[in-house]
Amino acid sequence: MKEKGSLSLKVHPSKKRESEILHVAKSPVITVASTTPIYDAIQTMSKEGFRRIPISNPGTKALEGIMTATDIIDYLGGGKKFEIIRRRLGGNFFKAINEPVKLIMNKKVVSIGTSAKISEAIELMKKKNLGGLPVVDQENRVRAIITERDIARLFANRLSGTKVSQLMSENVVTALPTTTIFEAEKTMIAQGFRRLPIISDGKVVGIITSMDVIRFFGSGKVFKYLKSGTILQVLNTSALEIATKEVSTIEPDEDIGQAAKMMREKNFGALPVVKNGKLAGMITERDLFKAIE
Numbered sequence: 573m574k575e576k577g578s579l580s581l582k583v584h585p586s587k588k589r590e591s592e593i594l595h596v597a598k599s600p601v602i603t604v605a606s607t608t609p610i611y612d613a614i615q616t617m618s619k620e621g622f623r624r625i626p627i628s629n630p631g632t633k634a635l636e637g638i639m640t641a642t643d644i645i646d647y648l649g650g651g652k653k654f655e656i657i658r659r660r661l662g663g664n665f666f667k668a669i670n671e672p673v674k675l676i677m678n679k680k681v682v683s684i685g686t687s688a689k690i691s692e693a694i695e696l697m698k699k700k701n702l703g704g705l706p707v708v709d710q711e712n713r714v715r716a717i718i719t720e721r722d723i724a725r726l727f728a729n730r731l732s733g734t735k736v737s738q739l740m741s742e743n744v745v746t747a748l749p750t751t752t753i754f755e756a757e758k759t760m761i762a763q764g765f766r767r768l769p770i771i772s773d774g775k776v777v778g779i780i781t782s783m784d785v786i787r788f789f790g791s792g793k794v795f796k797y798l799k800s801g802t803i804l805q806v807l808n809t810s811a812l813e814i815a816t817k818e819v820s821t822i823e824p825d826e827d828i829g830q831a832a833k834m835m836r837e838k839n840f841g842a843l844p845v846v847k848n849g850k851l852a853g854m855i856t857e858r859d860l861f862k863a864i865e
Contacts, residue, residue, distance in 0.1 A: 617641065703720050741859070
C-alpha cells in the first residue's frame with residue numbers, strides 16, 4: 573500500500589488490448605431505447621439489480637444517454653426532477669411513470685472504449701466522480717459497463733495494510749425508524765448519497781439504499797397505487813419497511829482488506845462501522861475505489 577491507503581496499479585500490469593476492460597466489465601449489457609417508459613426501465617433495473625442503464629438507439633445501437641437510480645429517485649420524489657411531475661404533469665404519477673426515459677436521462681454520457689486499460693477507466697471515473705462507465709466500441713455501441721464495484725472487487729485481495737478508520741466517512745448522514753421513503757429520497761438527493769443507515773438509540777437497525785427504493789417502485793403493489801394516483805400516500809411509508817435489516821458491520825480497527833472481502837461476499841456496497849455497538853462511520857465501495865491508484 574502507498575501513502576494515504578492508495579494501491580498502485582503497478583502491481584497489476586496489463587497490456588492494452590480489447591479483452592482487458594471487457595474481462596472486468598459486465599457484459600452483455602442490457603440497454604433500453606429513449607422512448608421506453610420510465611416504469612419499464614425501473615422494472616428492468618429492479619429485476620437485474622442495476623443502478624444504471626444505458627439508453628441506446630434501437631437501429632444503430634449507438635449510446636444516446638444513461639439513466640441511474642439517482643435520476644429515478646430525483647424524479648419520483650427526491651429532487652428537482654420531481655417538479656416535472658408536479659408542474660408539467662399536474663401531479664399525475666401514473667402519467668409520470670409512463671413518460672419516456674429521455675425525459676430524465678443524462679444525455680451527456682461519459683464512456684470509455686473497449687481498447688482502454690483498466691487504469692484509464694479508474695482515472696476517468698475519479699476525474700468525473702462517476703460510479704460507472706459504459707464501454708463502447710468504435711461505432712459507439714455499448715459492449716459492457718464497468719463500475720467502481722467491479723474494480724473494487726478486482727483489487728479486493730490486494731487491499732490491505734490500512735485500517736477501516738483511515739478510509740471511512742465519520743460524518744454519516746442517517747435516518748430514523750420514523751423517516752419516510754419520501755424523506756429518505758430527498759436526503760439522498762440533497763446529500764448525494766446512495767444509502768442511509770437507519771439508527772435507533774445509536775445502533776444500526778437497517779440501511780436503505782437507492783436500489784431498495786428502485787425495487788420498491790418496481791413492485792406490483794406500488795404500481796396499483798401509481799395507477800390510482802395515490803403515490804404520496806405510499807411515499808409516506810416508513811423507509812425501514814423497505815430497508816435491508818440484516819446489516820453486516822465492521823470495526824474501525826479492522827483492515828480494509830477484510831471490509832473489501834465482506835462487501836464482495838455479501839454483495840454489499842457499504843458497511844456501517846461500529847464501535848462499542850454504536851455507529852462510528854461508513855466504509856463504501858467508493859472509499860475502496862478511491863484507495864486504488
